[in-house]
Amino acid sequence: MPSAQDIRAWCRVCKADEQVADLVATVRARRHPAVAPELPDSWWQAMVRSLDALVVSRPTRVATVDSTPITQERISAAVFGVFGDVDTEVVVWGGVHADLNWANVTAPELSILDWEDYGRGPVGLDHASLWSASLAVASLSARVEAEFADILSTPTGRVCRLFYLASCCRSLLITPERCARPLKSLRRGCSARLGNASVPGADLVDR
Incomplete structure (x- = not known):
């Protein structure tokens, strides 16, 4: 699945800059559904085994997120x-x-597609990616x-969730309310001082 950066580059080459917004919106809608898919328990079990x-x-390579190595x-x-x-x-x-x-x-049968970014990365990155796409x-x-x-409850799993939550906050892929509620639970597990002023919807975090 192409990233927003990929789409902008392709449209620039094809001289179709006016299509960027629609194409990016379409990709984001597929990544972040507005309705929960109906999945059997066997699907979830297969996903757990696969991960x-x-x-x-x-x-033998470093994994990439949006075509950039994850370090x-x-x-x-x-x-x-x-x-x-x-x-x-x-x-x-x-x-x-x-x-x-x-x-x-x-x-209903699980297959995982698009392996071009596969590589070495933080354990929990995939779990956190699917979680953030579900918020x-x-x-x-x-x-x-x-x-x-x-x-997701391990220290590395929580870091991965913060990584994707930061991306969602920056791009406003989810509403401030959806960002603030998972952030509230993550704060309890991180030895951190999360600066409320920089978080969209930060006034909701401590409610």
């Missing part, structure tokens, strides 16, 4: 830029898909969080 197997794979420095810069002074150390690394969202999976639908994000609680 468990992926984590212990041995990629400790990039994660820290992204989180600091939105949330301020936060502990962002990634302590567990493994194989990751690095672009796991609802546009890159099939149902527009409370029941869906809750299901993702429940299915992957063992990973």
Whole structure:
């Protein structure tokens, strides 16, 4: 699934800049559904098994997110830029898909598509990516969080969630309310001082 940066580049080459907004909106709608898909328990079980197997794979390259390598420095810069002074150390690394969202999976039988970003990354990156892509639908994000609680609740899993939440906040892919509520729960698990002033909807965080 192309990133917004990819779409802008393609439209520039094709001299179709007027189509950028519509194409970006279409891609974002597929990545971040407004309605929860109906998925059998077997689908979720297959996803858990797939990500468990992926984590212990041995990629020979660094994973990329939006075509840029995912490194400790990039994660820290992204989180600091939105949330301020936060502990962002990634302590567990493994194989990751690095672009796991609802546009890159099939149902009712699970297949995971678009492997061009696959590589070594923080364990929890894929789980957090799917979680952040689900935040527009409370029941869906809750299901993702429940299915992957063992990973998302780890220190590295929480850092990955902050990384994607920072991206959502910057691009306003989700409403301030949707951003603030998961942030409130993440604050409890991070040894951090999250600067409310820089967070969209920050006035809601402590409610």
